[in-house]
Amino acid sequence: MIAFAIDSLPLTVPPTASGRDGGRRRRRPAVLPGFATSAAITSIVVLSLIVFPLAVLVLRAASLGPGGFLAAAWTPRARAAYAVSLGASLIAAVLSSVLGLVVAWVLARIRFPGRRLLDALVDIPLALPTAVAGLVYSSLYVPKGWLGQWLVPLGIKGAYSYLGIVLVLVFVSLPFAIRVVQPVIESLDRDTEEAARILGASRLQTFLRVVLPGILPAFVTGFALSLARALGEYGSVVFISGNMPFKTEIAPVLIVSRLEEFAYAEATTVAVLLLAMSLTLLIVVNTLQQRLARNAQ
Amino acid sequence: MPRLLALVALGLAIVSVAAGCSGRPRDAVAGIDAATPIELLNVSYDPTRELYRDINQVFARHYAEVHGRAVDIKQSHAASGSQARAVIDGLEADVVTLAVWPDVEAVTKAGLVRSDWEKRFDNQSVPYHSVVVFVVRKSNPKGIKDWPDLVKGDVSIITPNPKTSGNGKYSFLAAWGSVLATGGGEDDAKAFVTDLYRRTPVLDTGARAATATFSQKGIGDVHLTFENEAHLEVAESGGELEIVYPPRSIRVDPPVAVVDTNVDKKGTRHAAEAYLGFLYSPEGRAIIAKHHYRPWGENPPPPAVGEAWPAIVAFDISLLGGWEAATPKFFGEGGVFDAIYQPNGG
Numbered sequence: 012m013i014a015f016a017i018d019s020l021p022l023t024v025p026p027t028a029s030g031r032d033g034g035r036r037r038r039r040p041a042v043l044p045g046f047a048t049s050a051a052i053t054s055i056v057v058l059s060l061i062v063f064p065l066a067v068l069v070l071r072a073a074s075l076g077p078g079g080f081l082a083a084a085w086t087p088r089a090r091a092a093y094a095v096s097l098g099a100s101l102i103a104a105v106l107s108s109v110l111g112l113v114v115a116w117v118l119a120r121i122r123f124p125g126r127r128l129l130d131a132l133v134d135i136p137l138a139l140p141t142a143v144a145g146l147v148y149s150s151l152y153v154p155k156g157w158l159g160q161w162l163v164p165l166g167i168k169g170a171y172s173y174l175g176i177v178l179v180l181v182f183v184s185l186p187f188a189i190r191v192v193q194p195v196i197e198s199l200d201r202d203t204e205e206a207a208r209i210l211g212a213s214r215l216q217t218f219l220r221v222v223l224p225g226i227l228p229a230f231v232t233g234f235a236l237s238l239a240r241a242l243g244e245y246g247s248v249v250f251i252s253g254n255m256p257f258k259t260e261i262a263p264v265l266i267v268s269r270l271e272e273f274a275y276a277e278a279t280t281v282a283v284l285l286l287a288m289s290l291t292l293l294i295v296v297n298t299l300q301q302r303l304a305r306n307a308q
Numbered sequence: 309m310p311r312l313l314a315l316v317a318l319g320l321a322i323v324s325v326a327a328g329c330s331g332r333p334r335d336a337v338a339g340i341d342a343a344t345p346i347e348l349l350n351v352s353y354d355p356t357r358e359l360y361r362d363i364n365q366v367f368a369r370h371y372a373e374v375h376g377r378a379v380d381i382k383q384s385h386a387a388s389g390s391q392a393r394a395v396i397d398g399l400e401a402d403v404v405t406l407a408v409w410p411d412v413e414a415v416t417k418a419g420l421v422r423s424d425w426e427k428r429f430d431n432q433s434v435p436y437h438s439v440v441v442f443v444v445r446k447s448n449p450k451g452i453k454d455w456p457d458l459v460k461g462d463v464s465i466i467t468p469n470p471k472t473s474g475n476g477k478y479s480f481l482a483a484w485g486s487v488l489a490t491g492g493g494e495d496d497a498k499a500f501v502t503d504l505y506r507r508t509p510v511l512d513t514g515a516r517a518a519t520a521t522f523s524q525k526g527i528g529d530v531h532l533t534f535e536n537e538a539h540l541e542v543a544e545s546g547g548e549l550e551i552v553y554p555p556r557s558i559r560v561d562p563p564v565a566v567v568d569t570n571v572d573k574k575g576t577r578h579a580a581e582a583y584l585g586f587l588y589s590p591e592g593r594a595i596i597a598k599h600h601y602r603p604w605g606e607n608p609p610p611p612a613v614g615e616a617w618p619a620i621v622a623f624d625i626s627l628l629g630g631w632e633a634a635t636p637k638f639f640g641e642g643g644v645f646d647a648i649y650q651p652n653g654g
Contacts, residue, residue: 088646146520155526170525171510250517253510254469256649267513268471271389272640273414 065286072279083269084280092262092281097288099173099261100241103180104188107241108234110181111188112226118189119196137186141179145250148179152251171253176261179247184237191233192226199225228304235296242289345378346579351401353388353474353562354516355537359599360405366595367586371579379579387514388474395420395567402571402580405564407474409631412563425565428581435587436601438560439620440482442552443522443531443538450529454554455486458530459503466528467508468518471639475515479532480638480645482558485627489556498644505648523549534560536600539611559622 072080118130136144152159152169162169169175199222207217245263252259262285269278350360364381371379384391384399388407395401396418404421406412412433415421426432444452450463458465468476483504487497510527512518515534519541522531533541535551542549564584571577586592593603597611610616628634638644 083641086641087651088649149521150525153525153527171527249513254513255509255511256646257651264469264472264513268469269641270393271472272635273389273393274641277641 068279068286069283071276072283075276075280079276080280083274083277084284088256088260089262089265089281089284091257092260092265093285093288095173095176095259096242096262096285097292099176099180100238100244103177103184103241104234104238106177106181107184107188107237108192108230111185111233111237112192112230114185115189115193115196119193133186133189135186136182141183141244141247142250143247144182145179145247148182148247149175149251152178170251171255171259173252173259175251175253176248176259179251180241180244183244183247184240187236187240188233191236192229195226195229224306228300231296231300231303235293235300238296239289239293242285242292345380346576347574348379348381348402348576348579348583349384349400350381350403350405350583351384351391351395351399352405353391353407354385354514355534355540356405356562357383357385359536359596359601362595362599363587363592366591367583370586370591371582375578375582377579379583381583387472389472400570400574401567402574402576403564403566403584405562405584407562408477409561409563409625410635411474412565413631415565415567420567420569421565422568426563428566429564429584430588431604432561433563433565433584434561434604435564435584435592436562436596436603437622438534438536438562438601439553439557439622440478440532440560441535441538441557441620442554443533443541443549444552445529446548446550448550448552452530452552455483455500458483459500459507463507463530464509464528465504465507465530465532466510466512466518466522467532468515469511469513470645472513473515473518475518475533475537476511477639478534478558478560481625481628481634482532484638485558485623486554486556488627489621489623501644502648505645535602539600553618553620556621556623559624561624 072084075083114133118126118133149170150156152162152175153171154160154163156170159168159170167174169178204217204221207221208214212220245261248261249264252261254260254264262281266278266281269281350364352360360381360383364383368379368381371377384394384401386394388411392404392406392411392414395404395415404412404415412421412425416423416425429435442452444450450457450461452458452463457463467479470476470480480501483501484497487500488494492500508528510518510521512521515537518531519533519537521527523541523545530552531538531541538551542551564587566577566580566584568577571580587596588604590609593605594609596603597609600611602608602617608617625631625634629637636643
């Protein structure tokens with residue numbers, strides 16, 4: 012009886028967690044009037060602010076022709092830089108989304124003094140100019156810094172290293188991971204968890220079978236946003252990475268180098284390639300997210 | 309659906325009208341009314357902020373006395389190369405006062421400055437100089453006196469990336485030239501700079517970031533930088549840092565130019581030319597010296613009363629073949645600097 016109950020337990024997902032697919036079935040009169048107006052505004056905004064500038068970017072890069080494009084964007088040094096950019100961003104996104112889940116859970120579920128303050132502090136990385144974050148982090152982790160004087164003798168170099176890049180990328184992407192998951196946890200139906208426990212599920216079973224499926228789509232979205240944020244970051248990274256070619260040089264530094272030579276088209280090739288890689292990664296993650304959301308329903 | 313299309317069309321119309329407004333020519337607005345001040349925009353690079361703040365004040369007073377017109381000078385500061393690009397892309401600078409010759413030349417190539425700009429002011433339009441010097445830690449523990457000392461023992465060096473920073477370019481060229489100037493050949497110079505950059509643990513993208521790495525974060529034994537920047541850095545360190553003048557170094561030549569297209573459009577040529585000319589006047593030279601730039605010309609005023617300019621043998625870019633040859637050779641894609649970082653390469 013009990014085993015049966017657990018297996019067939021309906022995975023109730025609150026409306027907020029159901030993702031974008033929830034809106035599809037709607038065919039009754041819309042609450043807000045003016046579909047045409049809003050559609051026009053949306054398309055103008057998306058076209059003029061996102062599509063148009065990106066099209067110009069691609070056109071500039073295309074002016075070099077396929078051979079010129081590859082010669083500018085696929086040098087050994089550029090490949091090393093893409094690897095650093097993508098690799099560090101992926102690591103940072105994994106760390107951010109896992110840490111973000113823990114922080115979001117605590118903020119959503121546990122009442123303790125200072126919770127509101129902590130909750131507000133989460134947004135700080137969004138408001139702080141990221142160059143400041145890069146400068147502060149690097150001065151903390153240099154051999155004479157507050158943390159560096161203890162960590163560097165242990166062989167942990169947090170400034171002018173790959174680790175440094177990951178550290179600042181976690182800093183800038185963490186708010187996204189937290190803020191996406193937090194409202195979903197808040198809206199989880201606690202009765203379902205209690206029911207699962209009453210029906211004999213262990214804590215782990217309850218978490219894996221009841222809680223996790225509800226959170227997972229938001230968790231993946233948080234991962235995707237963190238990844239996107241990390242891939243685009245420049246300001247903080249250049250202050251902590253040391254920018255050593257083949258080791259800690261990120262792709263945007265190459266773009267700046269080429270701009271310094273007034274080689275606009277060559278600079279845009281690197282940007283276009285980085286953009287294409289980021290887009291591919293984001294599409295993969297989004298597809299995964301949608302599949303999870305559908306399964307959850 | 310027709311309504312939707314109409315709305316899209318309306319939106320596009322609004323966007324294009326807005327774009328049209330910002331592009332409207334502002335011809336001769338400044339030249340008509342004597343009561344409204346003439347507005348000048350000086351587009352410069354990072355370390356000149358304090359210098360031009362002083363210059364602007366004194367020049368405005370001077371111009372009002374002589375020509376009876378008020379001048380309001382705005383200044384813009386960022387990395388020299390990106391400032392040149394901003395002017396090329398439409399920032400309406402009346403004058404550019406940039407770090408390196410190639411940046412002004414890029415504005416010229418874009419058709420905004422006439423090609424004879426170097427002849428319009430004395431000394432190829434370079435009103436002041438600097439030199440690349442060493443900043444070391446208190447009492448110079450590594451005993452760094454000259455260029456060869458940089459690659460002895462475990463000396464570690466801070467200098468920004470020459471590909472992204474004018475300051476970095478000059479430091480690279482100073483190191484290279486120091487070998488040539490003492491009788492070395494190209495191969496010796498290459499070996500020297502390769503050793504030097506292998507000892508550079510951080511390649512900051514700009515001059516001020518490199519200063520922070522050296523002075524605030526305590527990385528490295530010696531920081532290569534301009535004399536004027538070195539004075540600021542040492543003054544702020546509270547006795548923790550000192551300047552070392554190597555026997556010889558490169559002369560830094562930051563050029564200035566009137567942006568012809570913009571001043572003709574705005575009717576500000578007279579004031580813009582007077583402004584750059586002021587940099588050569590006794591008053592202008594005194595302010596320049598106060599900020600530790602070396603004014604051009606005979607008997608330059610000292611940085612402070614009773615203080616003399618330290619002697620240094622300065623070579624210039626011509627030792628390295630001139631900017632036009634040196635820029636692609638050293639800093640172009642696949643150039644000498646890139647080769648230093650090729651794995652298993654020179």
